[in-house]
Amino acid sequence: MTEPIVIVERxxxxxxxxxxxxxxxxxxxxxxxxxxxxxxxxxxxxxxIRAIVLGGNERAFAAGADIAELAAGTPISMYQAxxxxxxxxxxxxxxxxxxxxxxxxxxxxxELAMVCDLxxxxxxxxxxxxxxxxxxxxxxxxxxRLTRAVGKAVAMDMILTGRMLxxxxxxxxxxxxxxxxxxxxxxxxxxxxAEIAAKGPVxxxxxxxxxxxxxxxxxxxxxxxxxxxxxxxxxxxxxGEGLNAFLEKRPPNFEGx
Amino acid sequence: xxxxxxxxxxxxxxxxxxxxxxxNAFNRAVHKGLRDALKESRDPEVRxxxxxxxxxxxxxxxxxxxxxxxxxxxxxxRETYHPNILAIRALxxxxxxxxxxxxxxxxxxLAVACDIRVASDAASFVPGFAGIGLIxxxxxxxxxxxxxxxxxxxxxxxxxxxxxxxxxxxxGLCDEVVEADGFAARVAEYAAGLAAGPTRAIGMTKRLFDHxxxxxxxxxxxxxxxxxxxxxxxxxxxxxxxxxxxxxxxxFKGR
Numbered sequence: 310m311t312e313p314i315v316i317v318e319r320x321x322x323x324x325x326x327x328x329x330x331x332x333x334x335x336x337x338x339x340x341x342x343x344x345x346x347x348x349x350x351x352x353x354x355x356x357x358i359r360a361i362v363l364g365g366n367e368r369a370f371a372a373g374a375d376i377a378e379l380a381a382g383t384p385i386s387m388y389q390a391x392x393x394x395x396x397x398x399x400x401x402x403x404x405x406x407x408x409x410x411x412x413x414x415x416x417x418x419x420e421l422a423m424v425c426d427l428x429x430x431x432x433x434x435x436x437x438x439x440x441x442x443x444x445x446x447x448x449x450x451x452x453x454r455l456t457r458a459v460g461k462a463v464a465m466d467m468i469l470t471g472r473m474l475x476x477x478x479x480x481x482x483x484x485x486x487x488x489x490x491x492x493x494x495x496x497x498x499x500x501x502x503a504e505i506a507a508k509g510p511v512x513x514x515x516x517x518x519x520x521x522x523x524x525x526x527x528x529x530x531x532x533x534x535x536x537x538x539x540x541x542x543x544x545x546x547x548x549g550e551g552l553n554a555f556l557e558k559r560p561p562n563f564e565g566x
Numbered sequence: 567x568x569x570x571x572x573x574x575x576x577x578x579x580x581x582x583x584x585x586x587x588x589x590n591a592f593n594r595a596v597h598k599g600l601r602d603a604l605k606e607s608r609d610p611e612v613r614x615x616x617x618x619x620x621x622x623x624x625x626x627x628x629x630x631x632x633x634x635x636x637x638x639x640x641x642x643x644r645e646t647y648h649p650n651i652l653a654i655r656a657l658x659x660x661x662x663x664x665x666x667x668x669x670x671x672x673x674x675x676l677a678v679a680c681d682i683r684v685a686s687d688a689a690s691f692v693p694g695f696a697g698i699g700l701i702x703x704x705x706x707x708x709x710x711x712x713x714x715x716x717x718x719x720x721x722x723x724x725x726x727x728x729x730x731x732x733x734x735x736x737x738g739l740c741d742e743v744v745e746a747d748g749f750a751a752r753v754a755e756y757a758a759g760l761a762a763g764p765t766r767a768i769g770m771t772k773r774l775f776d777h778x779x780x781x782x783x784x785x786x787x788x789x790x791x792x793x794x795x796x797x798x799x800x801x802x803x804x805x806x807x808x809x810x811x812x813x814x815x816x817x818f819k820g821r
């Protein structure tokens with residue numbers, strides 16, 4: 310039996326997608342990207358699943374693009390295959406998505422982690438955009454998302470020199486949300502996802518959408534956008550339940566409506 | 567004879583700097599030998615590492631003849647000392663500096679990068695750097711500062727005073743002082759004792775102390791909780807609990 314390209318697990322309300330090309334340090338081949346996109350899309354459509362963890366293995370989240378595939382492609386074949394369009398599909402996943410990063414998180418791997426809603430990193434994680442060493446540059450949002458995450462100075466340093474960041478540096482620069490023991494990278498990411506999954510799904514999606522808008526709009530427009538989403542959330546049954554539960558001093562039971 | 571000798575006695579690996587006529591001063595061959603030896607230390611069968619010197623010195627620091635040949639000191643340090651100092655800290659098992667004699671300059675930096683220092687009463691500790699117009703390198707400023715505190719570390723490093731083993735012990739710079747005659751036997755006994763311990767838990771304790779240097783209390787508590795979960799699943803923990811219940815000494819396997 311051949312190994313599946315991604316391993317999908319369900320743990321209560323948390324879906325887990327693990328990239329499974331260990332011999333290639335999870336280099337993001339076309340097949341692997343398709344596997345990730347289809348697994349995420351399926352979990353996103355599952356009402357039982359309220360948060361998703363995307364991870365690799367202990368040695369690598371993903372070490373980058375599949376260089377052989379990249380070398381074999383021409384600009385026109387890459388344009389026609391529209392493979393980078395898959396990234397837009399991941400961006401549109403509405404279930405909160407936690408990247409569980411252990412080991413190498415480089416190039417396309419770093420870009421993939423940055424597409425997720427937040428990153429939980431093992432203390433051994435290494436982040437980088439080393440495309441410059443191959444005579445190219447990040448092509449799946451790296452120059453844009455990294456700059457928004459860590460600011461111009463560090464983004465330029467990483468993208469122009471290929472410098473890798475340690476997990477601790479990534480934490481201090483704001484690229485990752487938490488750094489955890491290297492043995493606990495997946496357990497802790499699942500724990501964060503389970504914490505998220507216990508909240509109201511409607512509010513979660515609206516909140517994540519509002520945060521994402523911070524990078525798309527001027528402040529006044531973003532604040533206005535947030536206000537409207539706030540009213541929308543208030544109209545949900547979950548908001549009624551959450552507010553009542555608080556007043557009645559009991560835990561809420563969110564139904565996702 | 568190689569510039570660095572490696573031997574095994576049970577689960578104890580002993581790394582001996584071996585340029586006795588130069589008080590084991592660092593040159594390229596010593597750096598390379600130490601690097602190879604520390605790679606071998608990662609073997610799970612090794613559960614404690616001893617670093618010591620051949621002859622009457624532990625390590626007199628950088629061989630200055632070679633220092634003057636370095637085209638760029640910064641690059642030289644990055645390529646030679648740094649990987650080995652980092653490798654000692656990354657090793658998840660105890661590393662003992664068995665300080666048999668003169669311990670000076672970068673030799674002192676090597677000793678303080680280790681987890682435990684056992685000294686012979688024939689040993690002496692000398693900063694060295696200030697005596698020739700240099701700054702403490704190879705982690706010297708980091709570990710001496712950590713072991714002694716800023717005030718004492720600065721006073722010592724700037725005065726370049728030679729410490730006897732007894733003085734070093736009084737300062738907490740070394741953990742034990744042994745008469746020169748019984749030194750080798752005591753080091754072997756000490757290392758064997760550590761090697762029989764719950765190596766994973768000891769290794770994680772080492773990591774946690776390093777983590778504490780740059781963590782807040784809240785972060786440290788988090789890391790403890792995560793690693794205790796790992797230790798709690800170890801074979802050694804099961805054995806430790808069983809042995810305690812059966813009132814017998816535990817037989818740890820380092821797993």
